[in-house]
Amino acid sequence: MLDALQSILDTLDGFVWGPFLLIPLLLGTGIYLTIRLGGLQLTKLIPALRLALFERKDHDAPGGDVSQFQALTTALAATVGTGNIVGVATALSIGGPGALFWMWVTGVLGMASKYSEAFLGVRFRTRDAKGEISGGPQYYLFRGIPNGFGKFLSIFFAVAAVLASFGIGNMTQGNSISANVESSFGVPVWITGLVLAVLTLLVLVGGIKSIGKVTAGLVPVMIVFYVLGALFILVVNIDAVPAAFGTIFASAFTGHSAVGGFAGSAIIIVVQMGVARGIFSNESGMGSAAIAAAAAQTTHPVRQGLVSMTQTFIDTIIVVTCTGLVIVTTGVWEQGKDFAATMTGDAFSHGLPGGWGHLIVTLGLVLFAYSTILGWAYYGERCMERLFGRASVMPYRVFFSVIVFVGCSVPLAIVWSFADLMNGLMAIPNLIGLIILSGLVARETKHYLRNDPQLRAGKVQVDGFMEGRPGAIDSYVAPERAGAPRTR
Numbered sequence: 001m002l003d004a005l006q007s008i009l010d011t012l013d014g015f016v017w018g019p020f021l022l023i024p025l026l027l028g029t030g031i032y033l034t035i036r037l038g039g040l041q042l043t044k045l046i047p048a049l050r051l052a053l054f055e056r057k058d059h060d061a062p063g064g065d066v067s068q069f070q071a072l073t074t075a076l077a078a079t080v081g082t083g084n085i086v087g088v089a090t091a092l093s094i095g096g097p098g099a100l101f102w103m104w105v106t107g108v109l110g111m112a113s114k115y116s117e118a119f120l121g122v123r124f125r126t127r128d129a130k131g132e133i134s135g136g137p138q139y140y141l142f143r144g145i146p147n148g149f150g151k152f153l154s155i156f157f158a159v160a161a162v163l164a165s166f167g168i169g170n171m172t173q174g175n176s177i178s179a180n181v182e183s184s185f186g187v188p189v190w191i192t193g194l195v196l197a198v199l200t201l202l203v204l205v206g207g208i209k210s211i212g213k214v215t216a217g218l219v220p221v222m223i224v225f226y227v228l229g230a231l232f233i234l235v236v237n238i239d240a241v242p243a244a245f246g247t248i249f250a251s252a253f254t255g256h257s258a259v260g261g262f263a264g265s266a267i268i269i270v271v272q273m274g275v276a277r278g279i280f281s282n283e284s285g286m287g288s289a290a291i292a293a294a295a296a297q298t299t300h301p302v303r304q305g306l307v308s309m310t311q312t313f314i315d316t317i318i319v320v321t322c323t324g325l326v327i328v329t330t331g332v333w334e335q336g337k338d339f340a341a342t343m344t345g346d347a348f349s350h351g352l353p354g355g356w357g358h359l360i361v362t363l364g365l366v367l368f369a370y371s372t373i374l375g376w377a378y379y380g381e382r383c384m385e386r387l388f389g390r391a392s393v394m395p396y397r398v399f400f401s402v403i404v405f406v407g408c409s410v411p412l413a414i415v416w417s418f419a420d421l422m423n424g425l426m427a428i429p430n431l432i433g434l435i436i437l438s439g440l441v442a443r444e445t446k447h448y449l450r451n452d453p454q455l456r457a458g459k460v461q462v463d464g465f466m467e468g469r470p471g472a473i474d475s476y477v478a479p480e481r482a483g484a485p486r487t488r
Contacts, residue, residue, distance in 0.1 A: 002414065009417035016424035017276050019268060026275060026285050029431045030109025033116050036442040040449070041111035041309055047455045048306035049313075060459040061297040065133045068307050070212035071296035075289040075308060077215040078169060078375025079315045080223060083281035085365050086176050088323040089343035090416070092333040095273030096256030096265045097248045100324040102274025103281065107316030110284025111309045116434050116441045118308030120144060121290030122301040123444075129390040132207065135294020136379075137161075137287035138386040141433040144440070153429040157287060158383040160425040162396075164288075165383075167419035169376020170400060171407030173369035175415050178408035179341055184362040193408030196370065201401035204377050208295050211374050222367035223319060229360040230322035233330070233351030240329040247328060261336035276420055279427065282315040286423060287430030291379045299462045302448040303455060326351060373404060 016022055034041065056069035066074070091099040117137065124143045125135030138161070142154035174196055178189035203210055234241060252274075255267045265273075283289055289308055298304040323344055327333045330350040332343055339346070348357030377400050384392045407415065434441075451457070451465040 006414050006417065009414065009421060013417050013421045013424070016421060016428075017272060019272070022424045022427060023272060023275050025431050026106070026113075026279060026427060027109060029285060029434055030106075030113050032435065033112040033438060033441075034109060036438050037112055037115070037445060039112075040306075040445070041108065041115065041313075044306055044449070044455075045310070045313065047453075048310050051303065051455050052307040052310045058297060058299045058303060058459070061299045065208050065295045066212035066297065067216075068296045068298055068304060070216045071292050071304065072307050072311055073215040073219040074208070074212055074295075074375050074378065075292040075311045076219050076223075076314060076375075077211075077371035078288060078292070078379065079281065079283050079311060080219065080319055080368050080371070083168075083277065084315065084319045084323055084368060085344045085361065086172075086341055087277045087281050088320055089327060089333075089347075090337065090340040091273040091277035092324065092327055093262065093335065093337040093340045093343060094265065095270040096251045096262065097244070097324075097328045097333060098251030098253070098256060098265075098270040099274035099277065100248050100321075100328070101252035102271050103278035103316060103320055103324070106275050106278030107282055107284070107312055107320070110279070110282055110316070111312045113285040113431070113434060114282075114289060114312045115305040115309040116438065117285075117287050117290040117430065118293035119301040119305035119441050119445070120434075120437060121294035122296065122298060122304045123440075125294040128385050133295045134382055134385055136291035136382060137430045137433060138291075138383050139294075140290070140437070141429060144437050145433065150433075153433055155387070156429040157426060157433075158386045160422055160429070161288065161383040162380050162387070164419070164422035164426050165376045165380030165400065166403050166407075167415065167422045169372055169379065170403050171410055171415045172419050173372045174404045174407035175410060176341065177366050177369045180345065180362045180365050183342060183345070184358050189408045190405075193405040196373070196408065197401045197405040199370070200373055200377065200404050201398065203374055204381075204397040204401065208378055211378055212295075214374060215371055218367060218371050222364060222371065223314070226360065226364040226368070227318060227322050229348065229352065229356075229364075230326050233326050233348065234322075236351060237329045241325065244325055244328040248324075259334050261339070262334045263336060276423075278316065278320075279423060281320055282312045283423075284312045285431050285434070286427045287433075288376070288379050288426065291382050292375065299457075299459045300448055300466070302445055305445075306455065 052072050057067040120140040121135045124140035125133055126139060128134045138154050138158040141150050141157060174193060178192040181187045181192050182189055203214055252270060255265050255270055279285060289311060293304050293308045296304045327344060327347045330347045332347045335343060345358040345361040348361045351357060380400060381393045381396050384396045
Protein backbone atom coordinates (compact mmCIF):
# COMPACT_ATOMS: atom_id res chain seq x y z
CA MET A 1 0.00 0.00 0.00
CA LEU A 2 2.80 2.39 0.88
CA ASP A 3 4.53 1.57 -2.41
CA ALA A 4 1.33 2.39 -4.34
CA LEU A 5 0.94 5.68 -2.47
CA GLN A 6 4.58 6.52 -3.12
CA SER A 7 4.09 5.85 -6.83
CA ILE A 8 1.03 8.12 -7.02
CA LEU A 9 2.76 10.93 -5.16
CA ASP A 10 5.87 10.64 -7.33
CA THR A 11 3.78 10.81 -10.52
CA LEU A 12 1.89 13.90 -9.38
CA ASP A 13 5.04 15.47 -8.03
CA GLY A 14 6.86 14.88 -11.31
CA PHE A 15 4.08 16.62 -13.24
CA VAL A 16 3.79 19.64 -10.93
CA TRP A 17 7.57 20.09 -10.72
CA GLY A 18 8.17 19.12 -14.35
CA PRO A 19 9.78 21.32 -16.99
CA PHE A 20 6.44 22.57 -18.36
CA LEU A 21 4.62 23.79 -15.25
CA LEU A 22 6.06 25.05 -11.98
CA ILE A 23 9.75 25.42 -12.82
CA PRO A 24 9.19 27.89 -15.71
CA LEU A 25 6.37 29.60 -13.76
CA LEU A 26 8.57 30.04 -10.70
CA LEU A 27 11.67 31.24 -12.53
CA GLY A 28 9.63 33.31 -14.99
CA THR A 29 7.74 35.11 -12.23
CA GLY A 30 11.00 35.84 -10.40
CA ILE A 31 12.57 37.28 -13.57
CA TYR A 32 9.43 39.30 -14.39
CA LEU A 33 9.19 40.81 -10.90
CA THR A 34 12.92 41.49 -10.79
CA ILE A 35 12.60 43.53 -14.00
CA ARG A 36 9.43 45.38 -12.90
CA LEU A 37 10.96 46.23 -9.53
CA GLY A 38 14.28 47.34 -10.97
CA GLY A 39 16.32 44.61 -9.27
CA LEU A 40 15.57 45.95 -5.79
CA GLN A 41 16.73 42.68 -4.21
CA LEU A 42 20.25 43.81 -5.14
CA THR A 43 19.99 47.61 -4.95
CA LYS A 44 18.16 47.71 -1.61
CA LEU A 45 19.66 44.67 0.12
CA ILE A 46 21.97 46.64 2.45
CA PRO A 47 19.34 49.06 3.83
CA ALA A 48 16.89 46.15 4.06
CA LEU A 49 19.37 44.14 6.17
CA ARG A 50 19.97 47.17 8.38
CA LEU A 51 16.26 47.64 8.98
CA ALA A 52 15.69 43.92 9.55
CA LEU A 53 18.63 43.00 11.77
CA PHE A 54 19.68 46.19 13.56
CA GLU A 55 16.73 48.56 13.82
CA ARG A 56 14.32 45.60 14.05
CA LYS A 57 11.08 47.59 14.34
CA ASP A 58 9.22 50.65 13.10
CA HIS A 59 8.59 53.00 15.99
CA ASP A 60 4.99 54.18 16.34
CA ALA A 61 3.95 51.81 13.55
CA PRO A 62 0.19 51.19 13.36
CA GLY A 63 -1.48 47.81 13.74
CA GLY A 64 0.29 44.49 13.75
CA ASP A 65 0.65 41.80 16.40
CA VAL A 66 4.47 41.48 16.40
CA SER A 67 7.52 43.59 15.55
CA GLN A 68 9.13 43.54 12.11
CA PHE A 69 11.99 41.47 13.53
CA GLN A 70 9.63 38.96 15.12
CA ALA A 71 7.73 38.64 11.84
CA LEU A 72 11.06 38.04 10.08
CA THR A 73 12.20 35.43 12.61
CA THR A 74 8.83 33.68 12.45
CA ALA A 75 9.21 33.45 8.66
CA LEU A 76 12.85 32.40 9.04
CA ALA A 77 11.80 29.82 11.59
CA ALA A 78 9.41 28.36 9.02
CA THR A 79 12.03 28.28 6.26
CA VAL A 80 15.35 27.51 7.96
CA GLY A 81 14.63 23.86 8.66
CA THR A 82 15.29 20.44 7.22
CA GLY A 83 15.35 22.00 3.74
CA ASN A 84 18.67 23.59 4.69
CA ILE A 85 20.14 20.32 5.94
CA VAL A 86 18.35 17.27 4.53
CA GLY A 87 16.87 19.15 1.55
CA VAL A 88 20.26 20.38 0.32
CA ALA A 89 21.73 16.92 0.77
CA THR A 90 18.82 15.39 -1.17
CA ALA A 91 19.28 17.87 -4.02
CA LEU A 92 23.01 17.19 -4.28
CA SER A 93 22.66 13.42 -3.91
CA ILE A 94 20.19 13.25 -6.82
CA GLY A 95 21.14 16.21 -9.01
CA GLY A 96 24.83 16.48 -8.20
CA PRO A 97 26.75 19.61 -7.11
CA GLY A 98 25.18 21.68 -9.92
CA ALA A 99 21.85 21.62 -8.07
CA LEU A 100 23.35 24.10 -5.58
CA PHE A 101 23.76 26.65 -8.39
CA TRP A 102 20.09 26.41 -9.26
CA MET A 103 19.22 26.80 -5.60
CA TRP A 104 21.15 30.09 -5.71
CA VAL A 105 19.30 31.20 -8.84
CA THR A 106 15.99 30.33 -7.23
CA GLY A 107 17.03 32.31 -4.15
CA VAL A 108 18.12 35.49 -5.96
CA LEU A 109 15.06 35.60 -8.20
CA GLY A 110 12.91 34.48 -5.29
CA MET A 111 13.87 37.57 -3.31
CA ALA A 112 11.75 39.65 -5.71
CA SER A 113 8.86 37.21 -5.28
CA LYS A 114 9.29 37.22 -1.50
CA TYR A 115 9.28 41.02 -1.46
CA SER A 116 6.12 41.19 -3.56
CA GLU A 117 4.12 38.68 -1.56
CA ALA A 118 5.12 40.28 1.76
CA PHE A 119 4.15 43.71 0.38
CA LEU A 120 0.74 42.39 -0.60
CA GLY A 121 0.37 40.55 2.69
CA VAL A 122 0.59 43.86 4.57
CA ARG A 123 -1.33 45.81 1.94
CA PHE A 124 -4.45 43.64 2.14
CA ARG A 125 -4.33 42.39 5.73
CA THR A 126 -7.38 42.35 7.97
CA ARG A 127 -8.42 41.22 11.45
CA ASP A 128 -10.20 38.06 12.49
CA ALA A 129 -13.14 37.76 14.89
CA LYS A 130 -10.76 37.83 17.88
CA GLY A 131 -8.98 40.95 16.66
CA GLU A 132 -5.78 39.20 15.52
CA ILE A 133 -4.16 40.10 12.21
CA SER A 134 -4.86 37.86 9.21
CA GLY A 135 -3.12 38.31 5.91
CA GLY A 136 -1.34 36.50 3.10
CA PRO A 137 -2.31 35.09 -0.31
CA GLN A 138 -5.57 33.72 1.09
CA TYR A 139 -6.61 37.38 1.50
CA TYR A 140 -4.69 39.40 -1.08
CA LEU A 141 -5.68 37.10 -3.94
CA PHE A 142 -9.34 37.49 -2.94
CA ARG A 143 -9.30 41.19 -2.13
CA GLY A 144 -6.78 42.33 -4.72
CA ILE A 145 -8.23 40.55 -7.77
CA PRO A 146 -11.83 41.81 -8.09
CA ASN A 147 -13.53 38.84 -9.68
CA GLY A 148 -14.37 35.18 -9.16
CA PHE A 149 -10.93 34.15 -10.34
CA GLY A 150 -9.37 35.88 -7.35
CA LYS A 151 -11.68 34.03 -5.00
CA PHE A 152 -10.81 30.72 -6.67
CA LEU A 153 -7.07 31.40 -6.32
CA SER A 154 -7.56 32.40 -2.70
CA ILE A 155 -9.40 29.22 -1.73
CA PHE A 156 -7.02 27.06 -3.77
CA PHE A 157 -4.07 28.55 -1.90
CA ALA A 158 -5.68 28.24 1.53
CA VAL A 159 -6.56 24.57 1.05
CA ALA A 160 -3.11 23.73 -0.32
CA ALA A 161 -1.43 25.67 2.50
CA VAL A 162 -3.35 23.79 5.20
CA LEU A 163 -2.33 20.48 3.62
CA ALA A 164 1.24 21.71 3.11
CA SER A 165 1.50 22.67 6.76
CA PHE A 166 1.31 18.98 7.61
CA GLY A 167 4.06 18.17 5.09
CA ILE A 168 6.74 20.82 4.81
CA GLY A 169 5.95 22.30 8.20
CA ASN A 170 5.24 19.22 10.25
CA MET A 171 5.96 15.64 9.16
CA THR A 172 9.24 16.33 7.32
CA GLN A 173 10.53 18.24 10.31
CA GLY A 174 9.50 15.68 12.93
CA ASN A 175 10.73 12.81 10.75
CA SER A 176 14.16 14.38 10.31
CA ILE A 177 14.46 15.25 14.00
CA SER A 178 13.55 11.75 15.19
CA ALA A 179 15.86 10.04 12.66
CA ASN A 180 18.87 12.17 13.58
CA VAL A 181 18.25 12.07 17.34
CA GLU A 182 17.96 8.29 17.19
CA SER A 183 21.13 8.05 15.09
CA SER A 184 23.15 10.38 17.33
CA PHE A 185 21.80 9.63 20.80
CA GLY A 186 19.84 6.36 20.46
CA VAL A 187 16.53 7.95 21.57
CA PRO A 188 13.50 5.99 20.26
CA VAL A 189 11.48 7.90 17.67
CA TRP A 190 8.25 7.70 19.68
CA ILE A 191 9.83 9.51 22.64
CA THR A 192 11.11 12.26 20.37
CA GLY A 193 7.70 12.54 18.76
CA LEU A 194 5.90 12.79 22.08
CA VAL A 195 8.22 15.51 23.41
CA LEU A 196 7.92 17.51 20.18
CA ALA A 197 4.14 17.25 20.15
CA VAL A 198 3.80 18.50 23.74
CA LEU A 199 6.27 21.38 23.28
CA THR A 200 4.55 22.42 20.06
CA LEU A 201 1.11 22.56 21.63
CA LEU A 202 2.38 24.55 24.61
CA VAL A 203 3.73 27.30 22.33
CA LEU A 204 0.83 27.28 19.86
CA VAL A 205 -1.75 27.96 22.55
CA GLY A 206 -0.27 31.46 22.90
CA GLY A 207 -0.74 32.30 19.20
CA ILE A 208 1.51 34.51 17.07
CA LYS A 209 2.77 36.60 20.00
CA SER A 210 4.04 33.48 21.75
CA ILE A 211 5.51 32.11 18.51
CA GLY A 212 7.16 35.48 17.78
CA LYS A 213 8.85 35.60 21.19
CA VAL A 214 10.17 32.04 20.89
CA THR A 215 11.48 32.46 17.35
CA ALA A 216 13.05 35.88 18.05
CA GLY A 217 15.19 34.25 20.72
CA LEU A 218 15.80 30.91 19.01
CA VAL A 219 16.38 31.70 15.33
CA PRO A 220 19.43 34.03 15.55
CA VAL A 221 21.22 31.66 17.94
CA MET A 222 20.59 28.55 15.86
CA ILE A 223 21.68 30.17 12.59
CA VAL A 224 24.91 31.60 14.03
CA PHE A 225 25.67 28.27 15.76
CA TYR A 226 25.26 26.27 12.56
CA VAL A 227 26.99 28.74 10.21
CA LEU A 228 30.07 29.04 12.45
CA GLY A 229 30.47 25.26 12.41
CA ALA A 230 30.23 25.20 8.61
CA LEU A 231 32.67 28.10 8.19
CA PHE A 232 35.22 26.34 10.39
CA ILE A 233 35.09 23.28 8.10
CA LEU A 234 35.44 25.44 4.98
CA VAL A 235 38.44 27.30 6.46
CA VAL A 236 40.12 24.01 7.38
CA ASN A 237 39.44 22.70 3.86
CA ILE A 238 40.08 26.01 2.10
CA ASP A 239 42.18 24.33 -0.60
CA ALA A 240 39.14 22.33 -1.71
CA VAL A 241 36.77 25.33 -1.93
CA PRO A 242 37.85 26.67 -5.37
CA ALA A 243 37.52 23.18 -6.90
CA ALA A 244 34.10 22.82 -5.27
CA PHE A 245 32.88 26.02 -6.92
CA GLY A 246 34.28 24.82 -10.25
CA THR A 247 32.39 21.54 -9.94
CA ILE A 248 29.17 23.34 -8.97
CA PHE A 249 29.23 25.70 -11.94
CA ALA A 250 30.34 23.04 -14.43
CA SER A 251 27.70 20.47 -13.49
CA ALA A 252 24.96 23.12 -13.29
CA PHE A 253 24.85 23.25 -17.09
CA THR A 254 26.08 19.79 -18.08
CA GLY A 255 24.72 17.41 -15.47
CA HIS A 256 27.11 15.10 -13.69
CA SER A 257 28.39 11.62 -14.48
CA ALA A 258 28.31 8.81 -11.94
CA VAL A 259 30.98 8.76 -9.24
CA GLY A 260 31.12 6.57 -6.13
CA GLY A 261 27.59 5.77 -4.99
CA PHE A 262 26.17 8.70 -7.00
CA ALA A 263 23.98 7.55 -9.89
CA GLY A 264 24.66 10.48 -12.22
CA SER A 265 22.20 13.13 -13.44
CA ALA A 266 20.99 14.79 -16.62
CA ILE A 267 20.76 18.59 -16.83
CA ILE A 268 16.96 18.57 -16.40
CA ILE A 269 17.35 16.62 -13.14
CA VAL A 270 19.98 19.10 -11.92
CA VAL A 271 17.65 22.05 -12.56
CA GLN A 272 14.57 20.30 -11.21
CA MET A 273 16.24 19.29 -7.94
CA GLY A 274 17.84 22.70 -7.49
CA VAL A 275 14.61 24.62 -8.04
CA ALA A 276 12.39 22.19 -6.09
CA ARG A 277 14.71 22.03 -3.08
CA GLY A 278 15.40 25.75 -3.40
CA ILE A 279 11.75 26.66 -3.00
CA PHE A 280 11.41 24.03 -0.26
CA SER A 281 14.23 25.76 1.59
CA ASN A 282 13.40 29.47 1.15
CA GLU A 283 9.70 29.23 0.18
CA SER A 284 9.97 32.22 -2.17
CA GLY A 285 6.92 32.34 -4.43
CA MET A 286 4.92 30.01 -2.21
CA GLY A 287 3.25 32.90 -0.41
CA SER A 288 3.71 31.42 3.06
CA ALA A 289 6.02 34.13 4.41
CA ALA A 290 3.43 36.78 3.52
CA ILE A 291 1.24 35.35 6.28
CA ALA A 292 3.90 36.18 8.89
CA ALA A 293 4.72 39.52 7.25
CA ALA A 294 1.09 40.59 7.51
CA ALA A 295 1.28 40.41 11.31
CA ALA A 296 4.15 42.92 11.52
CA GLN A 297 3.94 46.40 12.99
CA THR A 298 5.11 48.56 10.09
CA THR A 299 4.52 52.02 8.67
CA HIS A 300 4.33 50.89 5.04
CA PRO A 301 4.10 47.62 3.06
CA VAL A 302 7.37 48.42 1.25
CA ARG A 303 9.31 48.41 4.49
CA GLN A 304 8.03 45.02 5.59
CA GLY A 305 8.43 43.67 2.07
CA LEU A 306 12.13 44.54 2.13
CA VAL A 307 12.57 43.11 5.63
CA SER A 308 10.90 39.87 4.52
CA MET A 309 13.10 39.77 1.42
CA THR A 310 16.18 39.38 3.62
CA GLN A 311 14.75 36.07 4.82
CA THR A 312 15.50 34.47 1.44
CA PHE A 313 18.99 35.97 1.42
CA ILE A 314 19.78 34.58 4.88
CA ASP A 315 18.22 31.20 4.14
CA THR A 316 19.64 30.48 0.70
CA ILE A 317 22.71 32.63 0.14
CA ILE A 318 24.06 32.05 3.64
CA VAL A 319 22.72 28.85 5.28
CA VAL A 320 22.10 26.73 2.16
CA THR A 321 25.47 27.76 0.71
CA CYS A 322 27.26 26.72 3.91
CA THR A 323 25.57 23.32 3.87
CA GLY A 324 26.17 22.75 0.16
CA LEU A 325 29.84 23.72 0.22
CA VAL A 326 30.53 21.51 3.23
CA ILE A 327 28.89 18.54 1.47
CA VAL A 328 30.78 19.15 -1.80
CA THR A 329 34.20 19.91 -0.29
CA THR A 330 34.10 16.81 1.90
CA GLY A 331 32.93 14.64 -1.02
CA VAL A 332 30.08 12.95 0.84
CA TRP A 333 27.55 13.92 -1.86
CA GLU A 334 28.87 10.91 -3.81
CA GLN A 335 27.26 8.51 -1.31
CA GLY A 336 23.96 8.65 -3.22
CA LYS A 337 20.35 9.51 -2.37
CA ASP A 338 19.86 6.61 0.06
CA PHE A 339 22.12 8.45 2.52
CA ALA A 340 20.55 11.91 2.14
CA ALA A 341 18.97 11.93 5.62
CA THR A 342 22.37 11.71 7.36
CA MET A 343 24.64 13.09 4.63
CA THR A 344 25.08 16.56 6.13
CA GLY A 345 25.96 15.02 9.50
CA ASP A 346 28.55 12.83 7.79
CA ALA A 347 29.98 15.89 6.01
CA PHE A 348 30.35 17.77 9.28
CA SER A 349 31.90 14.71 10.91
CA HIS A 350 34.48 14.58 8.11
CA GLY A 351 35.33 18.23 8.65
CA LEU A 352 35.29 18.54 12.44
CA PRO A 353 37.35 16.63 15.02
CA GLY A 354 35.83 13.96 17.25
CA GLY A 355 32.07 13.66 17.34
CA TRP A 356 31.41 17.40 17.04
CA GLY A 357 30.21 17.18 13.45
CA HIS A 358 27.16 15.00 13.99
CA LEU A 359 26.43 16.81 17.26
CA ILE A 360 26.32 20.23 15.58
CA VAL A 361 24.13 18.97 12.74
CA THR A 362 21.79 17.10 15.06
CA LEU A 363 21.35 20.03 17.45
CA GLY A 364 21.08 22.43 14.52
CA LEU A 365 18.47 20.26 12.85
CA VAL A 366 16.45 19.93 16.06
CA LEU A 367 16.40 23.71 16.51
CA PHE A 368 15.79 24.42 12.81
CA ALA A 369 13.04 21.87 12.46
CA TYR A 370 11.25 22.71 15.72
CA SER A 371 11.16 26.40 14.82
CA THR A 372 9.85 25.45 11.37
CA ILE A 373 7.02 23.53 13.00
CA LEU A 374 6.03 26.64 14.97
CA GLY A 375 6.15 28.94 11.97
CA TRP A 376 4.13 26.63 9.76
CA ALA A 377 1.55 26.04 12.46
CA TYR A 378 0.83 29.77 12.29
CA TYR A 379 0.56 29.68 8.49
CA GLY A 380 -1.85 26.76 8.65
CA GLU A 381 -4.08 28.28 11.32
CA ARG A 382 -4.41 31.57 9.41
CA CYS A 383 -5.55 29.64 6.34
CA MET A 384 -7.96 27.60 8.46
CA GLU A 385 -9.33 30.89 9.79
CA ARG A 386 -9.83 32.08 6.21
CA LEU A 387 -11.66 28.89 5.23
CA PHE A 388 -13.68 28.05 8.33
CA GLY A 389 -13.55 31.03 10.67
CA ARG A 390 -11.87 31.70 13.99
CA ALA A 391 -13.51 28.73 15.73
CA SER A 392 -11.37 26.33 13.68
CA VAL A 393 -8.05 27.67 14.97
CA MET A 394 -7.77 25.85 18.31
CA PRO A 395 -8.84 22.42 16.95
CA TYR A 396 -6.26 22.90 14.19
CA ARG A 397 -3.52 23.64 16.75
CA VAL A 398 -4.31 20.46 18.69
CA PHE A 399 -4.52 18.27 15.57
CA PHE A 400 -1.32 19.81 14.18
CA SER A 401 0.51 18.91 17.39
CA VAL A 402 -0.74 15.32 17.20
CA ILE A 403 0.50 14.99 13.60
CA VAL A 404 3.96 16.04 14.79
CA PHE A 405 4.03 12.79 16.76
CA VAL A 406 2.76 10.78 13.78
CA GLY A 407 5.29 12.31 11.41
CA CYS A 408 8.22 11.09 13.45
CA SER A 409 7.56 7.49 12.35
CA VAL A 410 6.34 7.92 8.74
CA PRO A 411 8.74 6.70 5.98
CA LEU A 412 10.87 9.63 4.80
CA ALA A 413 10.35 9.15 1.05
CA ILE A 414 6.57 9.47 1.29
CA VAL A 415 6.85 12.52 3.54
CA TRP A 416 9.17 14.34 1.14
CA SER A 417 7.05 13.52 -1.91
CA PHE A 418 3.90 14.76 -0.18
CA ALA A 419 5.69 17.94 0.95
CA ASP A 420 7.04 18.66 -2.53
CA LEU A 421 3.59 18.20 -4.08
CA MET A 422 1.85 20.49 -1.59
CA ASN A 423 4.57 23.13 -2.00
CA GLY A 424 3.94 23.17 -5.70
CA LEU A 425 0.17 23.40 -5.34
CA MET A 426 0.59 26.35 -2.97
CA ALA A 427 2.95 28.16 -5.28
CA ILE A 428 0.83 27.97 -8.43
CA PRO A 429 -2.09 30.26 -7.37
CA ASN A 430 0.28 32.61 -5.55
CA LEU A 431 2.61 33.05 -8.53
CA ILE A 432 -0.36 33.71 -10.82
CA GLY A 433 -1.61 36.31 -8.34
CA LEU A 434 1.81 37.97 -8.10
CA ILE A 435 1.88 38.46 -11.86
CA ILE A 436 -1.64 39.91 -11.92
CA LEU A 437 -0.95 42.26 -9.00
CA SER A 438 2.59 43.19 -10.08
CA GLY A 439 1.42 46.58 -11.38
CA LEU A 440 0.21 47.61 -7.93
CA VAL A 441 3.40 46.36 -6.28
CA ALA A 442 5.71 48.13 -8.75
CA ARG A 443 3.76 51.41 -8.68
CA GLU A 444 3.62 51.70 -4.88
CA THR A 445 7.22 50.53 -4.47
CA LYS A 446 8.58 53.17 -6.82
CA HIS A 447 6.61 55.91 -5.09
CA TYR A 448 7.79 54.90 -1.64
CA LEU A 449 11.47 54.43 -2.53
CA ARG A 450 11.51 57.73 -4.39
CA ASN A 451 10.68 59.40 -1.07
CA ASP A 452 12.60 57.11 1.31
CA PRO A 453 15.42 55.40 -0.62
CA GLN A 454 17.43 54.42 2.48
CA LEU A 455 14.44 53.31 4.60
CA ARG A 456 15.08 55.90 7.32
CA ALA A 457 11.74 57.75 7.29
CA GLY A 458 9.67 57.78 10.47
CA LYS A 459 5.91 57.47 10.69
CA VAL A 460 5.33 61.23 10.39
CA GLN A 461 7.46 61.44 7.25
CA VAL A 462 5.77 58.40 5.71
CA ASP A 463 2.33 59.86 6.46
CA GLY A 464 3.47 63.09 4.85
CA PHE A 465 4.53 61.73 1.46
CA MET A 466 1.66 59.24 1.43
CA GLU A 467 -0.99 61.89 2.13
CA GLY A 468 -3.75 61.81 -0.44
CA ARG A 469 -2.40 58.61 -1.97
CA PRO A 470 -4.59 55.55 -1.32
CA GLY A 471 -3.28 52.11 -0.55
CA ALA A 472 -0.43 52.50 1.93
CA ILE A 473 -1.94 49.86 4.19
CA ASP A 474 -5.42 48.60 3.53
CA SER A 475 -8.01 49.35 6.18
CA TYR A 476 -8.70 46.71 8.82
CA VAL A 477 -12.15 45.40 8.03
CA ALA A 478 -14.35 43.03 9.95
CA PRO A 479 -14.12 39.39 8.80
CA GLU A 480 -17.68 39.36 7.52
CA ARG A 481 -16.90 42.32 5.26
CA ALA A 482 -13.49 41.11 4.14
CA GLY A 483 -14.88 39.71 0.93
CA ALA A 484 -15.28 43.08 -0.73
CA PRO A 485 -12.65 42.99 -3.47
CA ARG A 486 -10.31 45.96 -3.80
CA THR A 487 -9.23 47.38 -7.10
CA ARG A 488 -5.67 47.15 -8.34
